[in-house]
Amino acid sequence: MHARKEHCILPRMTTTPVFDAELLRRHPQYGPRYTSYPTAPQFHEAFGERELRLHAERSNADLIPRPISLYVHVPYCFSPCFYCGCNRIITRDLQKGEFYLERLLREISMVAPLFARDREVMQVHFGGGTPNFLSPTQLGQILDSMGRHFHFSDSPTRDFSIEIDPRHVSPGDIAKLAQLGLNRASLGVQDFNPDVQQAVNRVQSIEQTLAVIDACHDSGMRSVNVDLIYGLPQQTLEGFAETLATIIKAQPGRLAIYGYAHMPSLFRAQKQISEEQLPDTEMRLALLALAVERLTGAGYQYIGMDHFALPDDDLAIAQTAGSLQRNFMGYTTHAACDLVGLGVSAISHIDESYSQNPRDLAGWEVALDEGRLPVFRGMSLDFDDTLRADIIQQLMCQAEIDIEEIERRYEIDFNSYFSGARERLAKLVEDGLVEITATHIVATSKGRYLLRIIAMCFDNYLTSPNSHGDSPRFSKAV
Secondary structure, three states: OOOOOOOOOOOOOOOOOOOOHHHHHHOOOEEOOOOOOOOHHHOEOOOOHHHHHHHHHHHHOOOOOOOEEEEEEEOEEOOOOOOOOOOOEEOOOHHHHHHHHHHHHHHHHHHHHHOOOOOEEEEEEEEEOOHHHOOHHHHHHHHHHHHHHOEEOOOOOOEEEEEEOHHHOOHHHHHHHHHOOOOEEEEEEEOOOHHHHHHHOOOOOHHHHHHHHHHHHHOOOOEEEEEEEEOOOOOOHHHHHHHHHHHHHHOOOEEEEEEOOOOOOOOHHHHHOOHHHOOOHHHHHHHHHHHHHHHHHOOOEEEEOOEEEOOOOHHHHHHHHOOOEEEOOEEEOOOOOEEEEEOOOOEEEOOOEEEEOOOOHHHHHHHHHOOOOOOOEEEEOOHHHHHHHHHHHHHHHHOEEEHHHHHHHHOOOHHHHOHHHHHHHHHHHHOOOEEEOOOEEEEOOOHHHHHHHHHHOOOOOOOOHHHHOOOOOOEEOO
C-alpha cells in the first residue's frame, strides 16, 4: 500500500488584493487556468482503460482512502451562446436526453465497482452544457443510481450542486431539485444589458433570473453562485454597473467574473461574434476594475482568479481555514477527493492520474455499448508532476508557497530543484507581483490578480517561447 502526498494546508494569506491596471496591462499573456496540473493538452491516448483501472486499485489501497467527488456532464443546450467554449450539443429534441440518460446510468454501473464501497461521496456536480435540459425526474434517476452504486455521505458539509440556465427552469423545478438533495446552484447570467445579450445570443430577463435565485434561497439551498463575463461585445461600463448592482442586491453567496476568451479558431460559435464590437484592452481592464470595486465594496471576499464569495460562504470559510482547493470544477472545498467524471468529455482525477472520456458523443456511446470504460486519453503523474501540482495548487488557493513544507514533503532542495522557476520569477519580483523570502514565495497584494502568471513560472510543460506568449490553447490571464 502507499500513502498519497496530500496538498499542504496553509493559513489564509494576509495580503489584501489591490487592483493595479498598469501591472495587468504589462502582463497580458495567455496561460492555463490551472484547474489541473498538468493541464489537459498534456493528456495522451496511450492512457486507456487499463491504466484507469490500475490507478483506481492504487487509490483504494491508500492507507486512508480519499472520499469521492462525482462530476456528471450533460452536453445538451436548447440554443447556442456565441461566447461559449464548453463541450455542448445544440438541440430541442428532449428524446436525446432520454437516450443520453440510459447510457449514463450504464456508465455509473460500470465505473462504481472500481471503488471500495465504503468510500464516501462528498461531492456531486452536474455541469454542461445545460444540466437542466434534463427534467428533475431524470436528474433524480441519476442521483438515485449513484446513491445505489456509491456511498453517499450523510455529512451536512457534503456539496451536491448543479449548473442552471435560468431561461429553462421554474421555481417549482428548483424546489424539486432541492428535494432531491441538491444544495447548491450555479446560474449563468453574463450580462443583463439587452444589446450584449443580443450580440451573444443569450436573451435572459432580470425577472426570470431573480426568480430562480429567490427560489434557490427559498428552497433551502446552502449557496447560490452567479457567473458574469467581462469583455463581451457591446459591453459598457454603465451597462455592466447595472448588472452588478442587480446581482449584488440579490445576494448570491458566490460570484465568478470571467474574462471572455475570444478564440474562434477553437470554438466555432464564437465566429458569430463581431470582433469590432469587442471591448479593447483598456475597456476590459476598466470592466474588471469596476467588478472588483463593486463586489469588494459590497462585502464580497476575493477568493482568487475570478471568484468572489461572501464571508459566510463555504469558499470564504475554507480559504480562511487554509483548506480551499481547486479542480476541474473551479474553486472547491472538496478537491481532496478522487474526482470521477461521468458523461461525454468528462475528466477524472483518480490517484495520481488524469483521464478523459471521449469528447464526441458517438465515441462515448460506442465504448459503453461495447462494454468498455469510455476512456480515450489521460496521463499518469510522475514525481515532478505531483510536486509542481502541489505548488501550483498552493499558489492558486492561498497565493503563497511554503518552501520549507515543500522541502519536507518531497525531500528536495527547493532552490536547486526550481532554479529555472526562480529565474522566471525574478521579473515578477521586479514588477512587484511576488515577494520571496527564505521560507515563502508570496503573491503581493498587486499580484493576487495575476496568480496564473505566477503559477506559469512553475509549469514544466510551458517550454517553448510561444507557450508564455500568444498560445491559442489558453485564454488571456486578464
